[in-house]
Amino acid sequence: MTSSDKNRPDQHLEHRARELWHAAAQRIDPATAGRLRAARRKALEPSRATPHHTIRWLIPTGAFAVIALAAMMVWQPLPQRHAATSTQAVNAADTTTDLDNDLPPDADKTDPNLYQNLDFYGWLAANDSPPANR
Incomplete structure (x- = not known):
């Protein structure tokens, strides 16, 4: 027996499962298909919003850091020497x-x-x- 003969039952099972899944996907009623699409959009929405959310906070955070650095450099107390x-x-x-x-x-x-x-x-x-x- 070769290695392709050993994997043959698994490949047949996988192929049959794909056929059944495609057939079931074709027979879904429109209301269920709409709910599935809405659930998929809702699940994928946070991954799309994350880069936008990060960029939205990046500019104000950088501006605040620059202002804080400038304030520290301008109003730094002079050393008092006796x-x-x-x-x-x-x-x-x-x-x-x-x-x-x-x-x-x-x-x-x-x-x-x-x-x-x-x-x-x-x-x-x-x-x-x-x-x-x-």
């Missing part, structure tokens, strides 16, 4: 720009404790020699 905070920020900015220079920092912009042992730093620089290879 005098001490702004002075620290200026000193921090000066320090970062000084780090890029090859010159040592100014005495008024650095920590005074760094200048406490200048003799030691001078001695360390004079005696700094590369380690000997072993």
Whole structure:
């Protein structure tokens, strides 16, 4: 037996069911056919209305989002800085720009404790020699 022989009874049953369905569809009275068409239209109506409904709300929603974004950008409160905070920020900015220079920092912009042992730093620089290879 081949695979087409195995499916043969199912194909016959399917063919017979289609014939009976078509014959019954031809004998439906007009009132029942009208009710079936109305039910079909009613069932298919929400699927047609969904894209229209989405598009109808898409434009106002996008406009509201744009207005909200513009309002947030225009009426954004300015940051309030205290005098001490702004002075620290200026000193921090000066320090970062000084780090890029090859010159040592100014005495008024650095920590005074760094200048406490200048003799030691001078001695360390004079005696700094590369380690000997072993």
